Amino acid sequence: MQKxxxxxxxxxxxxxxxxxxxxxxxxxxxxxxxxxxxxxxxAAELDAAKRIAAKFxxxxxxxxxxxxxxxxxxxxxxxxIEVPKHRELAAMAEGIPVTYVPARNTVFLxxxxxxxxxxxxxxxxxxxxxxxxxxxxxxxxxxxxxxxxMSNLATKAGVxxxxxxxxxxPLIELSKSEIIRRGVELGVDYGLTxxxxxxxxxxxxxxxxxxxxxxxxxFAENAIRDPARYRSSAA
Amino acid sequence: MQKxxxxxxxxxxxxxxxxxxxxxxxxxxxxxxxxxxxxxxxAAELDAAKRIAAKFxxxxxxxxxxxxxxxxxxxxxxxxIEVPKHRELAAMAEGIPVTYVPARNTVFLxxxxxxxxxxxxxxxxxxxxxxxxxxxxxxxxxxxxxxxxMSNLATKAGVxxxxxxxxxxPLIELSKSEIIRRGVELGVDYGLTxxxxxxxxxxxxxxxxxxxxxxxxxFAENAIRDPARYRSSAA
Numbered sequence: 001m002q003k004x005x006x007x008x009x010x011x012x013x014x015x016x017x018x019x020x021x022x023x024x025x026x027x028x029x030x031x032x033x034x035x036x037x038x039x040x041x042x043a044a045e046l047d048a049a050k051r052i053a054a055k056f057x058x059x060x061x062x063x064x065x066x067x068x069x070x071x072x073x074x075x076x077x078x079x080x081i082e083v084p085k086h087r088e089l090a091a092m093a094e095g096i097p098v099t100y101v102p103a104r105n106t107v108f109l110x111x112x113x114x115x116x117x118x119x120x121x122x123x124x125x126x127x128x129x130x131x132x133x134x135x136x137x138x139x140x141x142x143x144x145x146x147x148x149x150m151s152n153l154a155t156k157a158g159v160x161x162x163x164x165x166x167x168x169x170p171l172i173e174l175s176k177s178e179i180i181r182r183g184v185e186l187g188v189d190y191g192l193t194x195x196x197x198x199x200x201x202x203x204x205x206x207x208x209x210x211x212x213x214x215x216x217x218x219f220a221e222n223a224i225r226d227p228a229r230y231r232s233s234a235a
Numbered sequence: 236m237q238k239x240x241x242x243x244x245x246x247x248x249x250x251x252x253x254x255x256x257x258x259x260x261x262x263x264x265x266x267x268x269x270x271x272x273x274x275x276x277x278a279a280e281l282d283a284a285k286r287i288a289a290k291f292x293x294x295x296x297x298x299x300x301x302x303x304x305x306x307x308x309x310x311x312x313x314x315x316i317e318v319p320k321h322r323e324l325a326a327m328a329e330g331i332p333v334t335y336v337p338a339r340n341t342v343f344l345x346x347x348x349x350x351x352x353x354x355x356x357x358x359x360x361x362x363x364x365x366x367x368x369x370x371x372x373x374x375x376x377x378x379x380x381x382x383x384x385m386s387n388l389a390t391k392a393g394v395x396x397x398x399x400x401x402x403x404x405p406l407i408e409l410s411k412s413e414i415i416r417r418g419v420e421l422g423v424d425y426g427l428t429x430x431x432x433x434x435x436x437x438x439x440x441x442x443x444x445x446x447x448x449x450x451x452x453x454f455a456e457n458a459i460r461d462p463a464r465y466r467s468s469a470a
Contacts (some may be wrong), residue, residue: 012236021303064302066299067301069351070297079274102350103345103346103348103349106349106389107349108343110344110345113337113338113339113341114303114304114341115337117306117337137389138389138390140388143385146381146384146389148267149385150378153372153381154381154382
């Protein structure tokens with residue numbers, strides 16, 4: 001049997017990254033999952049990442065600790081900024097959300113690149129999405145392609161011409177509803193994933209932040225009940 | 236008086252980054268110095284970074300902890316790999332040294348970019364050098380330029396067109412001897428800097444690793460005595 005190619009998959013424990021992992025596995029890659037403890041307000045996401053990684057039998061799951069809080073600047077890491085609730089989809093599409101974490105995907109992809117070099121891997125999977133998160137600059141195809149180009153100049157393999165790095169962003173052109181449909185086909189158990197920006201201490205979702213609203217809409221469009229646990233007060 | 240523009244300067248505490256900081260200051264920037272605790276074998280470098288930052292009166296000095304050791308793969312972070320000693324310059328120029336840390340500059344620049352976004356800064360200074368370290372892929376002009384391009388697509392400011400990021404690499408075409416000459420002109424106290432890949436517990440340099448040999452050659456070419464402290468056993 002041919003040895004599988006290795007891929008590093010960025011895994012937050014959310015719906016998008018879990019679907020991305022399933023897609024990478026389905027494509028035949030041996031999976032090295034990478035998560036970050038980056039000053040998130042809550043640990044529920046990382047617990048979810050561990051469950052997903054275990055469920056899919058990844059070759060290795062590394063949780064790397066980095067401190068982006070030292071720089072501040074996002075509602076997801078800075079407790080002084082409030083997570084917005086019950087916004088209309090139109091409002092979400094306007095401007096860059098306060099939940100944007102400065103240069104987050106660039107930092108995450110850089111770590112993935114470092115791990116690739118050590119593993120001898122040339123494939124990185126990231127679950128960015130340009131449609132639902134149009135406000136995030138580092139979720140656009142032109143960004144992903146610029147990172148890929150930079151990777152091939154940054155690395156030993158790039159210099160030696162051994163191989164080319166590919167940054168796979170299989171969800172980039174999909175709607176949330178299409179992502180969920182694909183994930184269900186591939187057997188992703190969405191009950192294990194955490195999407196909410198503001199879960200309670202038990203990990204139950206709020207049902208009202210941008211991420212929850214988009215997720216619920218995606219399930220509704222597939223006429224599937226979202227298996228995630230919501231707070232009893234949630235919509 | 237006009238308010239100074241802010242710049243993030245990557246500061247390792249070595250000769251190159253300290254000279255780079257002096258150049259950024261001389262150019263009129265208000266300096267935000269950024270160092271990393273990234274699993275170096277020794278703390279001497281970071282102590283040096285603190286001394287340099289204090290000496291130059293930077294606006295802020297952040298030391299960010301990241302764990303690249305989780306991935307292994309370099310003599311500088313993996314204690315199983317030995318630091319090579321007494322190599323000829325010709326041997327140094329061949330291939331990529333074992334002291335190369337996977338994707339290190341990409342990781343460092345990503346953090347600098349995150350801090351820039353929070354500070355509203357658009358200038359990053361990095362002391363990479365393409366001549367003496369031709370073996371490091373992420374020290375080449377084409378790499379720096381690719382990172383700059385990616386930065387302008389990765390960020391809020393890039394999307395909103397508020398300003399353009401510039402990655403300054405003022406040493407990139409200089410020889411070690413030219414770097415030292417420039418630093419001396421700008422008043423850098425090289426006695427504060429640490430260059431050695433393998434200092435002892437007191438911070439004294441070995442005088443035999445690639446970094447020490449290049450440094451000593453640079454001082455010799457300027458007919459200046461290197462004020463760094465070398466071990467008594469050192470060449």
